[in-house]
Amino acid sequence: MNKSKKRNKIITATTVVTDSLSVDYDPSTDNFIFNEADTATVKSRITYTRASGKEKVLTVSPGHDKAASFDQTRNLKHSVDYLCAIDTNTRMINNVKVSVSVIYQVPGILRRHAQAIPLIYLCSYLITGVKEGVNPEVIGWHLFLNNKIQFDHFKNQRRLGLVVDSELAKLDAINSITVPYYKDCFLPKFVTLIYASTDSGKENIANQLLSYCDKGAGMVLEHIQRNQLTIPNLENGNEDFSGFCEIRNKSH
Numbered sequence: 001m002n003k004s005k006k007r008n009k010i011i012t013a014t015t016v017v018t019d020s021l022s023v024d025y026d027p028s029t030d031n032f033i034f035n036e037a038d039t040a041t042v043k044s045r046i047t048y049t050r051a052s053g054k055e056k057v058l059t060v061s062p063g064h065d066k067a068a069s070f071d072q073t074r075n076l077k078h079s080v081d082y083l084c085a086i087d088t089n090t091r092m093i094n095n096v097k098v099s100v101s102v103i104y105q106v107p108g109i110l111r112r113h114a115q116a117i118p119l120i121y122l123c124s125y126l127i128t129g130v131k132e133g134v135n136p137e138v139i140g141w142h143l144f145l146n147n148k149i150q151f152d153h154f155k156n157q158r159r160l161g162l163v164v165d166s167e168l169a170k171l172d173a174i175n176s177i178t179v180p181y182y183k184d185c186f187l188p189k190f191v192t193l194i195y196a197s198t199d200s201g202k203e204n205i206a207n208q209l210l211s212y213c214d215k216g217a218g219m220v221l222e223h224i225q226r227n228q229l230t231i232p233n234l235e236n237g238n239e240d241f242s243g244f245c246e247i248r249n250k251s252h
Helices: 072-079 136-147 168-175 205-226
Strands: 008-012 023-026 031-034 043-049 055-062 082-093 096-106 120-128 160-164 191-196 243-246
Touching: 043 072, 055 072, 055 168, 055 205, 072 205, 082 136, 082 205, 096 136, 096 205, 120 136, 120 205, 136 160, 136 243, 160 205, 168 191, 191 205
Parallel strands: 082 160, 160 191
Antiparallel strands: 008 043, 023 031, 043 055, 055 191, 082 096, 096 120, 120 243
16 A cells, blocks of 8 residues: 655745745634735645655645645635636547546535535536647636636625646736636636646545546546447537537436
């Protein structure tokens, strides 16, 4: 039985001044407060060191104001109201490039779950004909945000955390709305993209959610291929993909 690799827990922040740096600890919230930090840069991350010596990032959770904890669940409860995850798997089936995006959620307000946090299926999308060089993951993000999220629900400063396992190097810029997440589309202001890995780190809620999405997407693709299901001829896409549809369960 493989032992899990030693975790490195790190809190990082960028200061807005260079002549002083002070950090306080609040035991009542288990938070470290970086007094001179740029609020948007405060993050808590968990990594491990691969055999090659390279760092593998398992999860990165946002801080709240200028504070963050080593406890990933605590960070998420302070920084977002709702939590979802999305993962997209792709394979060639009958000469058609087929992608499936699956979304799981924590039902209701995240911080109201005091003990065990339930993780439930929300929805999924079938995407066909993604062009070479285009990341199917971001198409999945786009479809979910534009077809499932009720923007009016977030007018009162509620926040949505969306766990993803792609575009790690760009996530800070996407979250700060300085670059678009897909084509010329910028992230809605109430959404924060949160990075997690599917292959390890399942002791953390973000990784658990993402793992459910990854497993679900793989199962849908396997079901399509094993049962030789006909891939629908979808034509509602754009120059990046031929089309999409929401996958619905058959009623019994």
